[in-house]
Amino acid sequence: NFEQPIDNLALLRRQFPIFRWSPSNKIVYGIPKAIGNVSFMGASTSTIEEFNIVTSDKIMPQNTLLRTFPGPLTKNKTKKKDIVKWLDGIITDISATNAMVDLTIWKLLKLKLLEGSTLKDISMLLYDSNELQQFLAEPYQATQLVPNAFRMDAICQMKILAYLQTGNHDAALQLALERKDYSMALLIGSLVGKDKWSEVVQQYLSQEFSSGSNNDGIWTNLLSLIFQVYIGNSKAAIERYYKNKEEERWAITNWKRITSAVLININSEPTEQGKQNIHIPPIVFEFLVEFGIFLRQKGQELASSVLFMIANVPLSVEPVVHDTEVRFQYIGARSSPESMILSEIYEFGFSSEPKFNGFPILLPQKLRHAYCLHEQGLSSLASKYTDWLGYAIKSAPRNNISNMNLAHGLNALTTRISSSDTSWLGKP
Amino acid sequence: NFEQPIDNLALLRRQFPIFRWSPSNKIVYGIPKAIGNVSFMGASTSTIEEFNIVTSDKIMPQNTLLRTFPGPLTKNKTKKKDIVKWLDGIITDISATNAMVDLTIWKLLKLKLLEGSTLKDISMLLYDSNELQQFLAEPYQATQLVPNAFRMDAICQMKILAYLQTGNHDAALQLALERKDYSMALLIGSLVGKDKWSEVVQQYLSQEFSSGSNNDGIWTNLLSLIFQVYIGNSKAAIERYYKNKEEERWAITNWKRITSAVLININSEPTEQGKQNIHIPPIVFEFLVEFGIFLRQKGQELASSVLFMIANVPLSVEPVVHDTEVRFQYIGARSSPESMILSEIYEFGFSSEPKFNGFPILLPQKLRHAYCLHEQGLSSLASKYTDWLGYAIKSAPRNNISNMNLAHGLNALTTRISSSDTSWLGKP
Amino acid sequence: MVAIANAHNDLIHDAVLDYYGKRLATCSSDKTIKIFEVEGETHKEVATLEGHDGPVWRVDWAHPKFGTILASCSYDGKVLIWKEENGRWSQIACHAVHSASVNSVQWAPHEYGALLLAASSDGKVSVVEFKENGTLTPIIIDAHNIGVNSASWAPATLQENKPTKSPEESRRFVTGGADNLVKIWKYNNESQTYLLEDTLQGHSDWVRDVAWSPSVLLRSYIASVSQDKTCIIWTQENNDSSWKKTELQKERFPDVLWRASWSLSGNILALSGGDNKVTLWKENLEGNWEPAGEVEQ
């Protein structure tokens, strides 16, 4: 575009639409009647025949979430079953509007609030393994057992024992692998530590399962992952996905099925009565967090949020675990109304913990929630939030920048709400 | 023996030797000259021609341990290297006197006091695995690999994956075992938990190693034990020895070799400078304690003491672990001078712990130590112990029965020491 | 709804409501500014402000705490300040530091005082403070070669200062130029001027408008629209990290995008396009921008 700089002359030839928000929550706009340039070199005339002034809710799409959400959620006051009921309605609404929308997060939050939910429920939400039952039900023609693998002879076995009695793991392992005796190699690997164990598992799976199966990738990867997770080696297992493009793609594509398989393999403990939260064993927690970090770093914000939510990671400015920069601050894109509401429900799920007092990081998002309500013309709901926030700010440290900014923003909003209430266009 | 009760007439026909200790630490004795009955029905005449009165040390065997031991050992005062030196002397002495005596405990205490000792040193003390090196050095004719074991086909593999995705461990494990694919069975076992894992390990070892080896018992038992210990399943592994007589015998006979094998398989951590105690991982601690309990319950007091000592179990009236009645109160038979001294050295090994103030349970044994010294004519050493005990009792709770008895016994001894000192037979 | 018909006879370039939504100012290629008062469903034209020598591009109302004050900018290179007292409008100041068309004018967040930001085709932006004693102390910055089309203030936020000092305001604004660039500027206390903080490349033709989202406290959002028929959303996590670029939609718009305007909450972005449409946009949960309707006449 080597056009000579011709100042804003273009503006003189075009009437474009005018649209302006204003601080008063009112909008002025004017749309030209005719499209395209005004008459060629002729006298310019505006085709905006009329300006309209309306309140913003008149032209904004009604946001059902914002309008119906029973927030702000308050410990000891809001009832879980009310939120569950609300979630049910929203889930029905969304799927009626758009069958393609992924409702995983909404359904996960519902499960987390519902009494008696199990890890199996969460697993089934991510991947309905019932479809596998049919495959499993197919009769299997047991073939004659014909030796097709290897084990060590007696002398080798004695050598293994001797190596172990001298503490020489490496030599023992090497001998077992040389003789392709993977059972023995796995046992020795279990002695040496997580890293060695993982290495042997990986080697075994890739050697013994590389042929014959038509989707070997999933087969080997998923098995390997499950076995490594349950020996507490999630971090190393997931590190592979960072290094290998193919496995990275596989992990991103199949994150739900992977997570489902890990969750369903948690040995069910006897359910403790009155226990609110589903208990996640530390080994599985490690998997959820490490996989969540991986997905986040590959741009899968929502998937990573789901994993963090299953793991009950608190929303915070602190990194999820100490050796990463990844933080779980909001659910999804924080500026969206969905994010506000999901984060608030998630936060509420923690309120059964005795000392829980809310996530400080959510305060700005709640202020934004109030702005959005105000903008949608839902002033009384907005006031509920500003009242709630006013109370929260009072009990927060004063000389904290973020709280100072919060107080400033809250003050601006309350001023606006009260001035628009008394203005001639305000609601009665 | 249907002999008519004939009162003590037998006494009238026999002159037996007279020997009496007395509270004064002096002894009176008279030995008859002639042996056997006095003249048949004849006039009875004593053949004790003479009574001798001597101080007890004159007829007691000199106890080198008691005489030379640099006790009482005092935190911040006694030097470790002095005890190590003394132990060296004692070890030389004992082995010079009796080559058959087991010096394990003495050498173990020395290792525990020596800076820079490693778990490998302890392992080698229990069993010198160097003798295995020769066997390992023998050249091994690698034979052609011929399939002699089994692995699943592709369909089976898919079934395993499907079972795991539905969380059905049992079915997956059953299938793997049916197809004799132990590698897969072991992997699945690792998912299910310690008990299942142990079961599979056991099944695998007994199936795959029951033939061809000439000492399969040791082979299978020891391997099985090592693998179970390192997955944290020592308790279950050792429970087998209680149930199976043959394994019980094997475990009792080979306790040193077994313990050595477990210790040498601890993955060496980088040695922390200035760390006094050898670090025992919790998993191995569990083994040491459970195996120690087993040995104790099978009457192997000293062996069990060695295990508890390696595990750094404190001497206490409390059970070693909560689910047993077994206590580690003293090392060996508590009334023996060896036990006193070993316990005191063991106790001293803890004195590098900042708040350690001695094991209260050792106070009575130390009082006995003082009595023994007094009896041996080592009055000034005895006084060192009574002084030490007097101080210790002052800082102990007064209304405790054991302390009241202790104070009473200490008082009796100090009275005796002072009265024998001033008596005409006392030392200058 | 209030409908005001036939405000000007020539092209109309801007229409702005005041803080309370009671006054509307419009401006036009006919060189005039008109003031309407709206009350309920009625309105009346109360003034026609004449003073510019060329088309008037933009107008902006000052915060009511400074009085009823309007700023305007024009092709004639001037920024004029207008004030109403006792129902009478008059020009109270003229800010004439630019040598070519002044394309945008915006009052700063009221917390900073009566501070005006102007962008000009002479390649410069100026920030001028109207002090109580009537003096003007303009800061003039070379911003974009060829010309600056638009400039927009960031909302007022506090930032950490040196450990010993209390927090200070983080005064920033964004500019969009005929060099296809978007630039971020920040006030520097030591040099007493605005320094370039970041240069954002993304457009392939003139940047027509830039708008900094008024929403405080969460991350910063800037929308830039261009002659290249695209809108880019620029986001910054904290006040000091780098800016991330997101295209509003993958496909180009049918025509040039002229203006961008954020709703008060920052929740909705309105774009004025050369295809005569005003389209609304919102960010969804996944962080993608999706249509939120279209404004119909």
Place this chain on the structure above:
Amino acid sequence: MVAIANAHNDLIHDAVLDYYGKRLATCSSDKTIKIFEVEGETHKEVATLEGHDGPVWRVDWAHPKFGTILASCSYDGKVLIWKEENGRWSQIACHAVHSASVNSVQWAPHEYGALLLAASSDGKVSVVEFKENGTLTPIIIDAHNIGVNSASWAPATLQENKPTKSPEESRRFVTGGADNLVKIWKYNNESQTYLLEDTLQGHSDWVRDVAWSPSVLLRSYIASVSQDKTCIIWTQENNDSSWKKTELQKERFPDVLWRASWSLSGNILALSGGDNKVTLWKENLEGNWEPAGEVEQ
């Protein structure tokens, strides 16, 4: 070393030193008791006590806090108490509750007062307290059928009482009988007598002597020696658990074992055998008993 020659002309059954080791009492089938005073390497016979009508089996010195007092027991069924005052010996009491030979006599730990334990061939043991007013209040217990050969006090120890009360003494003794049994007796405050606490079976012939180790605070040790040529060590972990039996050595001794005597610390056990030998024994680290020498004339 002090050597005292030819004390009696008939069989000698006992020889006992007093608390300070300054006086020796011996007793004999010649029905007399002799008292020797020892000083340095010298000794002199100071008294011959006559009063029993048969062989005198055992003598025992009371604790010096009660004065210079000796108890003796005899085939004549009597226990006599002797006292020295101003260098003169006299019989001060006669305890004659038994209907057959009294085979052993022992003063209780001095903490309990002047309490004497006697064992008789009439199958009974008696505990008699010599009160300050001169009265005797004997407790008589059926202990062993056929006859009791020996009885020995446990050392004085305190035991827990009811939670609200202060600790009480645990008064116990052991008896060995012609019924091959060893029995443990314990004083019961309510019934004001000694009750059978345990019966220990292990010997296959008359138990000739029992000796309770004087060592307090660790576990209790009792040695019992028998006509069956064995010695058994009975141990009890706490004052209330069951007794564990250990044979001193696996093989039988060459002849009957007549007497057992513990050293003050409990560390050494001396056994008098029918083979004319006094052998010494000690417990080793493994809990086995091993020889610790032999006493030579």
